[in-house]
Amino acid sequence: MNRLAFARGLSLIVILACFVLITLDRAAVFGTSLRPTTTLLYSWTILLGAFVLTLGAVNVVWVHLRHVQAGRTGWLDSLALLVIFCITLVTGLVAPNGMMSPPMEWLFDNVIAPGQAALFAVTFFFLAAAAYRYLRFDRPGGGWLLIGALLMLISQLPAAAPVLPAEVVATTVWLLETPAMAALRGVLLGAALAAIFVGLRTIVGRG
Amino acid sequence: MATLICPHCGMANRAGSNFCNNCGAHLRAEEPPLPPDVESAGEAHAAPEAHHPGGHDAPAADEADASAEWLAEQPWLRTGNEDDAQEHEEHDAKSSLPYPGSGRLVTGVQGLLPPLNLSSDGVTASPLAPAPSPFTGNDADAVQRLMGRTPTPAAAGMPAIPDTGAASARKALRLPWLFWLLGLVLLLPLLFRISGPVGAPRAWPGVTAAYLTVEDVARNSTVLAYWAYDPAVAGELDQVALPIMRHLINREAQIAVVSTVPGGPATARRVTAAAFYGNEPRSEGVNFSAERLQIADRMLLQNVYLPGGAAALPLVGQDIMAAVGGADNLSAPERVLPAEKPALVVLFAAQAEDVQSWLELVQPQFHADVAVIAATGAGADPMLRPYLDSGQLNGLVSGFDGGYAYADLLNRSRLPDEVQRLRTRLVTQNWGQIALLGVILLSNLAVLLGGRRES
Structure with missing residues (x-):
């Protein structure tokens, strides 16, 4: 048995054991006697998550360190990332209150929060570009899509609320709650079935 | 580093992949048996060229180089599939099936749909060519229109689809000025303290x-x-x-x-x-x-x-x-x-x-x-x-x-400054939504004036 097959077999056994344990616990086959074991398993998940997060940070540092060392395209951006990483790490470690120390709060309020918000705000332009390209009546089914989008946009426009006929709003709500919801329930059901199949494939080692 | 080119979209995928990372098409049915010297990860630097059936897709080869370089930097990300003989045996058994992926319990995109193969009629099957398409003639045209784009003739033997002007019309979309206009419309109420329209948001059920x-x-x-x-x-x-x-x-x-x-x-x-x-x-x-x-x-x-x-x-x-x-x-x-x-x-x-x-x-x-x-x-x-x-x-x-x-x-009861902030927000929201409505109307107007080139 080669090393890869052994690793696959081992991980398959672990997955199967966890699956059986948690299923038995959820079904309360043995009352609550399995509860401490499943609680321990879930706690390990959190530990594993923390470890993965650390590993991700180390990986990012490693990759960008190599970029700087090799002087590849965009090495200056990599250097900026490394410098900011070091500043944040050292500040968090050295400050007496850790994450709740004033320098970290300042970094959060003035660097992290505005940076993340600015990046997310670009979504509006992506949305506009997508609307420009695809909300067109000459595309197959585009007319229906266009009518739906226009109805939703207009009925959610605050300025239109006082003057919009009640029938338009009622139509929008009907569209949202009847055909759209039927389709979404189909999607949810389909996604759940797909998740079951993917889970089964993983459990039997075919994922 | 061996790569596998998707016959559907032309994306370079890592050897051993079941599905295309870009379009989700099934890859294993089209995958040829890889020679052992190409499989070796140790030869990634010695033979960086992508394994490409068509041999005319330079960007894909660049992507393959980048992918190889990336994996060389992070060797721990390798899956080990490259030297898995069992996978190839499975592939050999599957490749004789009448339809890509028909032997699997779950096939196609996200396991929900069978993969679409958009090749045309009259293509001679070769070891590297995709399997015969279930869509032919007008059906294929209809599917292409439904997908909203012209498929890349990446696979060997797939005839290039003549440029009917649709692609060039899409390139001509003047999106940069659109972005500038949108940004300006959003900034107008903030810069010039425009006070209307205001209105009120609608309360939805729940x-x-x-x-x-x-x-x-x-x-x-x-x-x-x-x-x-x-x-x-x-x-x-x-x-x-x-x-x-x-x-x-x-x-x-x-x-x-x-x-x-x-x-x-x-x-x-x-x-x-x-x-x-x-x-x-x-x-x-x-x-x-x-x-x-x-x-x-x-x-x-x-x-x-x-x-x-x-x-x-x-x-x-x-x-x-x-x-x-x-x-x-x-x-x-x-x-x-x-x-x-x-x-x-x-x-x-x-x-x-x-x-x-x-x-x-x-x-x-x-x-x-x-x-x-x-x-x-x-x-x-x-x-x-x-x-x-x-x-x-x-x-x-x-x-x-x-x-x-x-x-x-x-x-x-809202405080005066809170009322003012709320008013500004409502005005900005109105302008943003009106701008979006304007973009949609402009887009459809362009279709009307441009003779429906975007279909």
Whole structure:
């Protein structure tokens, strides 16, 4: 048995054991006697998550360190990332209150929060570009899509609320709650079935 | 590093991949047996050229080089599939099947659809050519139109589709000026303090139910808040979370926060402080003072980040003490998180998936004893309506409209500066939506004037 097959077999056994344990616990086959074991398993998940997060940070540092060392395209951006990483790490470690120390709060309020918000705000332009390209009546089914989008946009426009006929709003709500919801329930059901199949494939080692 | 070119879209995928990373098409049925000298990862640098059936896709080869370089930097990301003989035996057995992937239990894109093969008639099958397409002639044209783009003739033997002008028309889209125009329209009301139009957001179903659910919670009860958003979406979500947090503070609720996003606890502290002091987070460029944040810390029973994402959530329902690392609150040691179930769960989440994860992984462990309401972004609203209608959610407050309606229900007379901020926000929202409407109208006008070139 080669090393890869052994690793696959081992991980398959672990997955199967966890699956059986948690299923038995959820079904309360043995009352609550399995509860401490499943609680321990879930706690390990959190530990594993923390470890993965650390590993991700180390990986990012490693990759960008190599970029700087090799002087590849965009090495200056990599250097900026490394410098900011070091500043944040050292500040968090050295400050007496850790994450709740004033320098970290300042970094959060003035660097992290505005940076993340600015990046997310670009979504509006992506949305506009997508609307420009695809909300067109000459595309197959585009007319229906266009009518739906226009109805939703207009009925959610605050300025239109006082003057919009009640029938338009009622139509929008009907569209949202009847055909759209039927389709979404189909999607949810389909996604759940797909998740079951993917889970089964993983459990039997075919994922 | 050997790569596998998708016959559908031309994307270079890592050897051994089952599906295309770009379009999701099935790759294994078309994969030729790889010679052992190409499989070796150690030869990645010696033979960086992509394994390409057509041999005319230079960008794909560049991608393959980049991929090889990337894997060379991070060797721990290799899957080991490259030298797995068993996989090739399986491939050989599958390649004789009449239709790509027909021998599998789950096939195609996300296991839901069979892969579309958009090759035309009359293509001579070769070891590298894709399997015969189920779509021919007009059917293939219809599918191509449905997909909204011209497929890349990447596979060998697939005839190039003549350029009918559609691609060049798409290139001619003048999006940069559109972006400039949109930005200008959004800035107009802010720069020139334009005061209208204002109007009022519409209250969607679910807000009143959420309000009444919070109102029904007994004073001093424990409320568990699942905080699944960070500053990226705080511009919208803070408007939803603030009135609910104000309501909870008015009800003297004992709030414990758990979060699965790293920026969640810090955001929760700021919203709590803002709800307590009646201002808004990050308003007018004023940061929170350390004193205010400390008071927020003392107001919250717990405020913890759970690494592990949704996988860590079941522990919250099963044993909250184990999830938050014990009942100790470093900021307020005298305040202890009770071990029993909370009276109410409030889900502050930007995405529908976070609410769904909670409802599927945690809520069943609380049974029907614990009410749950969701405060989400407007984009998540349609996905969560089925849960509200089925009773799995007791209330749903979504988007700026929901937050506005919830604040109205609180019967809280708004301060003058708050009214002014709200007015500015409404005006900006109106201008943004009108700009979007204008873009859609312009797009359709362009189709009318341009002779429907985009079909």
